Amino acid sequence: MNNLRHLLLLGGGHAHVEVLRQLGQRPLPGWRVTLLTREEMSPYSGMLPGVMAGLYQPAQALIDMPALTARCGVELLLDRCTGIDPQARMVLRAGGPEIAWDLLSIDTGATPDTSRTPGAAEHALPLKPIDALLPRMQAITEAAQPGEHLVVVGGGAAGFEVACALAVRLPASVTLVAGASGLLAGFPDGLRRRAKRALARHGVTLSEGRNAARVAPGAVHMEDGETLPASAVIWATGAAAAPWLAETGLARDARGFLRVDACLRAEGHADIFAVGDVASFPEPLPKAGVFAVRQGPVLAANLRAVAMGETPQPYVPQQDYLRLLSLADGRALGTRNGFVFGGRWVWWLKDRIDRRFMARYQH
Structure with missing residues (x-):
């Protein structure tokens, strides 16, 4: 075990659950993997309004992280991150000793400001x-x-x-x-x-x-x-960055989010990745879950590449994307490529997309 290098996943966001799934399918030789997250049940934001409307039970919108990590051969630490020391390659946490890492990925999200x-x-x-x-x-x-x-x-x-x-x-x-x-x-x-x-x-x-x-x-x-x-x-x-990010010494934008390059790496750090709402891209992106979901496969591939001594590939954001809004009454609105549509079939489409996403990680 001591000869294994350590990949630490910080946060249980939408991109990291895809990384976990892929690690379960193809373990990373020579590495052990740990997920540090404060949430035992990781929520899918796309289904939250449906839960609030009574269209879903809460469990339908939650990913059981102990079950997922166990299936994927990843160690789970349920705790809150309080800081990162990039030079010492240490993550600080509220309820236990600091954690050393060789490769770090951050997907801790954001909160309303x-x-x-x-x-x-x-x-x-x-x-x-x-x-x-x-x-x-x-x-x-x-x-x-x-x-x-x-x-x-x-x-x-x-x-x-x-x-x-x-x-x-x-x-x-x-x-x-x-x-x-x-x-x-x-x-x-x-x-x-x-x-x-x-x-x-x-x-x-x-x-x-x-x-x-x-x-x-x-x-x-x-x-x-x-x-x-x-x-x-x-x-x-609008979203706000976690205050502890200010103490990390990592490059941040004017709002406090971590600046990353095209390959999802924290600026100036080849061994630190950041995705989802916590990340700030060269061309600013909306703080929307659809981007974090699309970043998941790219992040998984790039973490594997760096771990194996290979070159990571750039993440190319979608220029336009399907946006679906629940009306909570069995109907939804949608838009893509300038077209606007609505009705019960749009809710059916949104429900199908959301359930399919959750099925990847719940079973």
């Missing part, structure tokens, strides 16, 4: 980490009564889908605060119009053109002075 709005960190419920979200959402669901007000802050895909899910499932009223940039900025106008009609059909109040200025117990205070009553506030804004 609560730092820019006073009171959000104390009084709002962020969508991630999902393992902390689900129990609290269950409590909100069980306690929801007619006349209560739920506020979702964030006008992107996640905020839109969550607002639809809550409105369909719960008797409380729902307000979606889409902010100054408006609902689904960056999506085609035709899809945005359909999305607004769906919100209206579900009874969701849409607030656009203004930001939330402060979150207080029982209220969201808007920048124009209006106060929105809120029995609960769900925070679904």
